[in-house]
Amino acid sequence: MKKYAKIFWDAVIPNNPVLIIAIGLCSVIAVSNSVKSALLMTFAFSMVQIPSNIIVSAMRKIIPYEIRVPIFVSVIAAFTTIAALLSRAYFSAIYEVIKLYILLVVVNCIIIGRAEAFAYSHNIAESFFDGAGMTIGYGLVLTVIAVVRELLGKGTIAGIQVLPESFKPALIMVLPPAGFLMIGILVGALETYLRRKKEVRK
Amino acid sequence: MSYLEQLFKIFISSFLVNNIILIQFLGLCSYIGLTDNFSSSIGMSFAVIFVTVSSSILAWIIDRWILIPFNLQPALQIVSFILVIGSFVGLVQIYLRKASPNLYKAMGIYLPLIATNCIILGATFINSMSNYDFVESIVSGIGIALGYALAMVMLAGIRERLRNSEVPDFFKGKAIAFMISGILALAFLGFQGIVK
Numbered sequence: 001m002k003k004y005a006k007i008f009w010d011a012v013i014p015n016n017p018v019l020i021i022a023i024g025l026c027s028v029i030a031v032s033n034s035v036k037s038a039l040l041m042t043f044a045f046s047m048v049q050i051p052s053n054i055i056v057s058a059m060r061k062i063i064p065y066e067i068r069v070p071i072f073v074s075v076i077a078a079f080t081t082i083a084a085l086l087s088r089a090y091f092s093a094i095y096e097v098i099k100l101y102i103l104l105v106v107v108n109c110i111i112i113g114r115a116e117a118f119a120y121s122h123n124i125a126e127s128f129f130d131g132a133g134m135t136i137g138y139g140l141v142l143t144v145i146a147v148v149r150e151l152l153g154k155g156t157i158a159g160i161q162v163l164p165e166s167f168k169p170a171l172i173m174v175l176p177p178a179g180f181l182m183i184g185i186l187v188g189a190l191e192t193y194l195r196r197k198k199e200v201r202k
Numbered sequence: 203m204s205y206l207e208q209l210f211k212i213f214i215s216s217f218l219v220n221n222i223i224l225i226q227f228l229g230l231c232s233y234i235g236l237t238d239n240f241s242s243s244i245g246m247s248f249a250v251i252f253v254t255v256s257s258s259i260l261a262w263i264i265d266r267w268i269l270i271p272f273n274l275q276p277a278l279q280i281v282s283f284i285l286v287i288g289s290f291v292g293l294v295q296i297y298l299r300k301a302s303p304n305l306y307k308a309m310g311i312y313l314p315l316i317a318t319n320c321i322i323l324g325a326t327f328i329n330s331m332s333n334y335d336f337v338e339s340i341v342s343g344i345g346i347a348l349g350y351a352l353a354m355v356m357l358a359g360i361r362e363r364l365r366n367s368e369v370p371d372f373f374k375g376k377a378i379a380f381m382i383s384g385i386l387a388l389a390f391l392g393f394q395g396i397v398k
Contacts, residue, residue, distance in 0.1 A: 025234075026320050030227040073288065077281040085276060100226075103327050106280050107320050109231060176225050177387035184380030188372045 004129045011133025017110040018141040019190050024110040027101045028142050029179035035158040038146035040087060040094045042139035044102045047083035049111050049138075052076045053131035056119040063120070072115040073106070080106040110134060145182050149173045209341050212334070215397045216345030222321055223353040224387040229321035233354060234379050242312075243358035247351035249312040251344075253294070254325050257287045258343030261326035262336055275330075283326050291316065321350055356386060 011017075018028055027045075031037040052075050056063070063071050084102050087095045095102065105111070114134055119127040147157055153173030155163035172178055222228050229250075237243045261283055269275045269282065295313045298306040316322055325346045329339040360382055369378050 025230045026227050029230070070285070070288065073284055074281060077284050081277060081280050084280070099331070100324060100327055103280060104228070104320050104324055106284055107323055172388075175391060176227065177384045177391065179227065180380050180384030180387055184373070184377045184384060187375075187380060188377030191375050191377060192372050 004125065007126055008129045008133040008136075011130050012137040012140070016137045016141065017113075017134050018138055019186060024108050024138065025183065027104065027108065028138075028145065029176075029183055030101050031098045032142055032145040032179060032182070033149050033153065033174040035143065035146045035150050036094050037098045038139075038142045039158075040091050041098060041101065042135065042142060043091075044080075044083040044087055044105055045108070045111075045138055046132075046135040047086065048076060048079040048105050048108075049114065049135050050128060050131035051079050052111060053114060053119040053127040054124055055079075056115045057122060057124045057127035060120050068120065069112075069116070072112055076111055076115070077106050110138065141186075145179075145186070149178060149182065153178070209338065211397050212338055212342050213345040216328075216342045217349045217352075218390065218393045219397050221349045221353060221390050221393075222324065222346045223350055224383065224390045226324070228324040229319055229350060232316070232319060233357065233383075234376060236312075237354055237358040237379065238361055240355075240358045240362050243354040246312045246316075247347075247354050250316055250319070250321060250350050251347040253287075253291060253313070253316055254322055254347040254350075255340060255343045256294075257290060257322050258325055258329055258339045259336075260286055260290060262329065262334075262339045265330050266336075279330070283323060287322055287326070321346065353386070357382060 017024055027041060031041045052072075055075050056072060059071075080103065083105065084095075084099075087102055114130065118130045122130070150156060150158075150173075151162060152170050153175075155161060155167050155169050216222070220226055223230065223233050232246055236246050264282055264286060265275070265279070269279055291313055295306075298313075325343050328346070329342055332342070334342055357379065361379060364378065373381060
């Protein structure tokens with residue numbers, strides 16, 4: 001059990017897909033202007049990441065090495081279709097807004113990367129925990145950015161008024177440029193932290 | 203409004219107003235990854251222009267002649283688009299390697315990168331969602347690809363100049379590229395409202 005906890009934890013923080021590996025940024029920047037979209041995006045991501053890890057891991061002995069990438073992509077595409085149809089059925093209002101990014105989960109580098117780097121060489125249980133950890137890691141970053149942006153940009157969290165009426169929302173935070181600025185600050189903070197850590201070790 | 207005006211509107215909208223990188227945030231991996239070198243950003247831009255336009259055509263044909271008539275659009279659209287575009291890019295790469303080694307050297311190494319790039323697939327989904335007809339899809343594909351090239355070349359040029367200037371310690375590396383993109387995106391917001 002301890003082994004699984006370690007795989008899970010490794011995927012959430014030390015190997016955080018968004019911040020440390022810096023992949024899959026497109027959707028993070030695009031849907032992080034409201035908490036509701038961020039949560040729906042995380043839901044769609046989990047519906048693709050976890051099952052595709054499990055299926056790839058279950059089939060790893062029969063997938064020929066040379067054509068593994070097209071097979072990964074077809075597995076992921078099938079689950080993306082399911083996730084998109086589910087989101088459209090149950091959360092249609094938010095789905096209409098972030099439709100494009102949910103469809104594009106299919107080319108999300110994190111999912112293909114995990115199929116290739118982890119699921120293809122590990123057993124089913126390990127792949128499940130890795131997928132779950134990746135989802136949590138992705139969702140955490142996305143939700144944190146979304147909370148900050150929505151709070152400053154509209155004064156609300158998930159549509160509920162939090163800041164007092166007298167607070168003048170900074171509209172820029174919910175517009176596209178702020179996504180870049182937020183990621184820039186986060187990446188800068190992280191790289192500075194890693195650089196300092198390295199210097200201390202020397 | 204005449205058809206030509208309509209086409210022009212679609213072009214401006216996909217090229218500037220809804221710039222694929224700065225406003226829609228697609229294809230950021232290559233945008234940040236390849237722009238620290240001016241020539242590789244140009245090579246990638248040409249490869250993207252070529253593939254986006256040809257896959258817009260392919261995807262329109264699949265969408266209108268196969269998926270919609272047989273009522274398969276919601277279930278099979280993602281799978282069929284990605285497989286057709288992926289294999290098309292693979293074919294082009296094999297053909298280029300044999301037919302024109304020079305062009306392959308300039309463009310070929312970027313082709314596998316863009317087979318699963320969000321822009322290509324994003325462009326086809328945008329076309330399909332907006333119900334564009336055949337010519338409109340091509341025009342929108344051209345606009346999206348040129349918008350990508352514009353953003354790539356702009357950021358690559360700025361990053362080239364940044365090499366000789368002092369960047370605050372905090373923003374060294376990738377972070378400054380994101381901050382610059384943020385400012386560029388702010389400028390592009392100014393185009394909002396040109397096209398109704």
